[in-house]
Structures are given as C-alpha cells and as structure tokens.
Amino acid sequence: MNTNSLQQHVNEPTGGNNILDLVMKTTDLSINGLEVMDKIGDHQMIDFSLEVQDTNTRTQHKQVLDYKRANFELMKKELGSYNYEVLMKNKNAEECYKILKDKIATATDHHIPRKQIRPTNNLP
Numbered sequence: 853m854n855t856n857s858l859q860q861h862v863n864e865p866t867g868g869n870n871i872l873d874l875v876m877k878t879t880d881l882s883i884n885g886l887e888v889m890d891k892i893g894d895h896q897m898i899d900f901s902l903e904v905q906d907t908n909t910r911t912q913h914k915q916v917l918d919y920k921r922a923n924f925e926l927m928k929k930e931l932g933s934y935n936y937e938v939l940m941k942n943k944n945a946e947e948c949y950k951i952l953k954d955k956i957a958t959a960t961d962h963h964i965p966r967k968q969i970r971p972t973n974n975l976p
Contacts, residue, residue: 864888913968927963931955
C-alpha cells in the first residue's frame with residue numbers, strides 16, 4: 853500500500869479478531885471520525901466521513917482553434933512551400949511523421965486563431 857501512496861485507516865478488528873474491511877485513501881484526501889460500529893452479519897459496520905476538494909473548473913475558460921476565422925489558403929501555401937523530399941531524405945517513417953506533424957502544427961499556429969470558450973455547466 854505504501855508504494856501506491858495509500859494509507860489504511862481501519863486499525864481494529866471488523867470480523868472476529870481480524871481486520872477484514874479496508875478503508876484506504878491517498879494523502880490528498882481527509883478521512884474523519886472513522887469508527888467501527890455494531891455487527892451486521894459476520895462483519896462490523898464502519899462509519900466515517902470523507903472530505904474531498906471541489907475540483908470543478910466551471911469558471912476556467914478553455915482555448916480552442918477558431919476554424920471559422922482560419923486562413924486555409926495561407927496555411928496551404930505555407931505547407932506547400934517546404935521541400936519535403938529534402939526534409940525527409942534518409943529518414944525513417946517515424947522521423948518523417950514528426951517532421952510533417954511539426955510543420956502542420958506550426959502552420960496551424962500561424963493561420964488558425966484561437967478563441968476562449970466557457971465550459972458548459974451541464975454537470976449531473
């Protein structure tokens with residue numbers, strides 16, 4: 853458990869003389885008031901509260917590509933200006949892929965603007 857950053861919180865028997873029930877947590881969570889209660893069947897009930905941080909990012913904006921304002925003609929011209937035969941000479945498939953991917957990413961940055969959008973608030 854320690855290698856996975858988990859901590860066990862049940863320290864008393866829950867089934868006869870054995871600890872049969874586990875309550876494990878990572879270090880960033882908080883468990884409060886853990887108590888071994890009365891028996892239900894052949895196990896004892898465990899009661900505790902778990903405090904978690906609200907990680908909802910509803911107020912943060914997200915940047916996305918604004919394809920409606922993209923200049924695809926200039927992007928096509930930029931991508932067509934490279935001599936791929938020279939750039940990819942004596943390269944294996946993975947190296948050629950990386951070159952092409954980098955050229956497309958650069959052209960995208962140059963010719964497709966970004967816009968900020970608000971996240972949707974349709975959470976369950």
